[in-house]
Amino acid sequence: PAAAPAPAHPQSGKKKESKQQLQLKVPKGTKDWADKDMVIREGIFSTLSSLFKRHGGVTIDTPVFELREILAGKYGEDSKLIYDLKDQGGELCSLRYDLTVPFARFVAMNNIQNIKRYHIAKVYRRDQPAMTKGRMREFYQCDFDVAGQYDSMVPDAEVLAILVEGLTNLGIKEFKIKLNHRKILDGIFKVCGVKDEDVRKISSAVDKLDKSPWDAVKKEMVEEKGQTEETADKIGEYVKLNGSLDEVLAILQSKDELTSDESANAGLQDMATLSTYLKAFDVTAHVSFDLSLARGLDYYTGLIYEAVTSASAAPKNASELKAKKKSDDEDASEYVGVGSIAAGGRYDNLVNMFASSSGKKNVSIPCVGVSFGVERIFSLIKARASTDAVKPTATQVFIMAFGGGEGWTGYLPERMTVAKQLWAAGIESEYVYKAKANPRKQFEAAEKSGAKVAVILGKEEYAEGNVRVKRLGPEFANDDGEVVKVEDFVAAVQGKLTEA
Amino acid sequence: PAAAPAPAHPQSGKKKESKQQLQLKVPKGTKDWADKDMVIREGIFSTLSSLFKRHGGVTIDTPVFELREILAGKYGEDSKLIYDLKDQGGELCSLRYDLTVPFARFVAMNNIQNIKRYHIAKVYRRDQPAMTKGRMREFYQCDFDVAGQYDSMVPDAEVLAILVEGLTNLGIKEFKIKLNHRKILDGIFKVCGVKDEDVRKISSAVDKLDKSPWDAVKKEMVEEKGQTEETADKIGEYVKLNGSLDEVLAILQSKDELTSDESANAGLQDMATLSTYLKAFDVTAHVSFDLSLARGLDYYTGLIYEAVTSASAAPKNASELKAKKKSDDEDASEYVGVGSIAAGGRYDNLVNMFASSSGKKNVSIPCVGVSFGVERIFSLIKARASTDAVKPTATQVFIMAFGGGEGWTGYLPERMTVAKQLWAAGIESEYVYKAKANPRKQFEAAEKSGAKVAVILGKEEYAEGNVRVKRLGPEFANDDGEVVKVEDFVAAVQGKLTEA
Structure with a gap:
């Protein structure tokens, strides 16, 4: 049987010899993995799954698509990047955007009280790809999450220890983990004069500080998001702060306006507790408290973090390189960085959101987790190491x-x-x-x-x-x-x- | 943020407390894997990937969705079961239906001359699920395929040896591999009086013999597919034949009408060569030559096979059980069998179909492979063994x-x-x-x-x-x-x- 005729692909920019001609390629933003690359990536999976098992993790597997309503309203501005399946009769489904929301759905659906689970699987985002930087539309995440009622910051500290242990085991030595806390950030916005209903959108503006200078972010706050100059400037003073956990904590603890805000004060106490545990795990050298870290996703409620390396940032002349591009549709590898190589945080309400909106009785199953971005880590390892010694077959x-x-x-x-x-x-x-x-x-x-x-x-x-x-x-x-x-x-x- | 309101699901049959209520479930025909089930299934993957490596296999990973035109026209009547992604702008894509077509696309796209590859990954079929029998809409396949120009039946025999070794390694002792050959089957249809253009649809009718009695299949041939009574009866005599490879081969070799048909004779020579190699691998005890095996997929060109166990067949009172069901939408576990637990065959034209229809020069990259149905095998293992000793965590x-x-x-x-x-x-x-x-x-x-x-x-x-x-x-x-x-x-x- 002959293959069906190819539809026109105006974005490909290539001349067709015939209208009937098949495009022999994979969908945009995806790739085939083979040969030594595959061996290296399987090595990363194996290192991480051993790590997760070492910490008592069990693994689960959830379907690659979920009912569309399960994913709705979880990802803020990024929801537009979700891949939907076609309505072919029956249920409406979408490909998973991350492994966190399916995990929370799993915990709520099965009435699980506590679990340490890891999950290594593909997720899907209709974003602009930057292939050589490991920014793909289909990519693997390796997640470890702890769900359950525990003493404050104990699982959080272990998850950060896992993050350090994981990157170290993968041979990545130069990395920094930026920490922040949603309750502190929300308290700062409040004491700076941001109204409750504006907090999330101001948080989104702050989240852009890793890509945009402060002036641009300030402009967005004032001109697009209705804040006064004074409020924006005061936020600017706060989000500029970064340094060791104890240093920044001491500065914040000295601000009466913060310690007298209930939410901010609870966040500061969390950070003090965390500091003790991170010392016990001997990982403080990798950690910085960075008030400009906001994280885009809606579901975080407490500690948030992101691991970055020198390859994470975009090149200095990024905007120049971007301007040279002919179309927005091209690979963005030249002018973006690898981005964060692992990230996560605490999300205490997501499980209950599923339980209560499905008619189950309210539950409190706090969660905290970390997600390793395997393809981004792979691109670092690949750029650095010689692969001469990698043998694709096992033949003896x-x-x-x-x-x-x-x-x-x-x-x-x-x-x-x-x-x-x-x-x-x-x-x-x-x-x-x-x-x-x-x-x-x-x-x-x-x-x-x-x-x-x-x-x-x-x-x-x-x-x-x-x-x-x-x-x-x-x-x-x-x-x-x-x-x-x-x-x-x-x-x-x-x-x-x-x-x- | 609140979850979006749930759409009405008339098929669920459950009363809703509120229109706003979220359905806390996974999509139909899919399931979460966790706990001991997950450990058992990972054990199956590990057994099979060791097996594939032992035979010199390398692994690849292809995207979970392909351009829609890549899958078009490869699956015969089953094409209606393909999951399409929604058109959200950009390329039209579909979830992969098997791992074979993406493999052929990979070989053609990368101009690969020969490869032994294995691939363990999920595939998607919008079929009626039978969950406890391991018949799902999302399920794993574990495939091993050999591509390249080699001496006749040498890779075919090794693939069958892998099939026997794999099932044996998984603890499945009672199984039978049915063999047939597309060239012999096509030759039989021809000598029975079927016109060339009717061969594929008559082959589809024969493929139903594992579920329907001969009378029903004959009726389909005569009443729906335009064959004479005489042609149908003659086909009936042939497809009734089964037994050891050497026995059935001797019977067929004694029929002059077959040996004088070029295609059938080539198939018979293949089977004779295969017999020698299967003896060298000492696997003949597991094999039967069964002329009623047709396999539904369009792309097979030579040897075809299916491994079955006593659990493969539907229960004796299947039609009675099916009649009792209220709707076609329910789980079919009660009235279907596990089906074949592994299957495959030779497909010599698929790579060239991709190469030539994409404007590359013609190539000849013959392929042969086997696909293990992990979920079906899992359901056999689960039904049999005690899982008391399985430990979900690795904690020491x-x-x-x-x-x-x-x-x-x-x-x-x-x-x-x-x-x-x-x-x-x-x-x-x-x-x-x-x-x-x-x-x-x-x-x-x-x-x-x-x-x-x-x-x-x-x-x-x-x-x-x-x-x-x-x-x-x-x-x-x-x-x-x-x-x-x-x-x-x-x-x-x-x-x-x-x-x-």
């Missing part, structure tokens, strides 16, 4: 047959039988898929596979019940290997592999 | 503090410091997230976690620079453990874990 043994002349069959069924015995012993083994193959071709295939040992079926040797087991590699070019009885060859292979 | 050590009276702090930061040292040594460790916790609560939490060893910080002992390391479990109730210096406790823990 290559089985060959040497012979010729009259009556030479190529020993293919015999190679298969040998392979079967190696597989049964758990040994990764291959052979050339040809009835008769010459020795050079077989050695080339063995080298390409990365096998360390060859099992050779020689025409005469095998007829006498023997095979030859030999180390592979240039240093063994003159080593003829060892002739062993067919019934003993698996042990001989295991011996050579142990030496290798 | 629980850290506790015992004390009380004046000045008792609960040693929380101290427990954190101890935990950090254990994590750094790679040891899975937890503690109670409370500043002060009583011993009973801590022992209960330790038991729940499945930890084998406790590290106890006693009020006085710890003040003197010591901790207590103790085995957990009822048989150690009277064992007070060992008091060790704080600087030596990690080694002491490792020692006790080795004993455990």
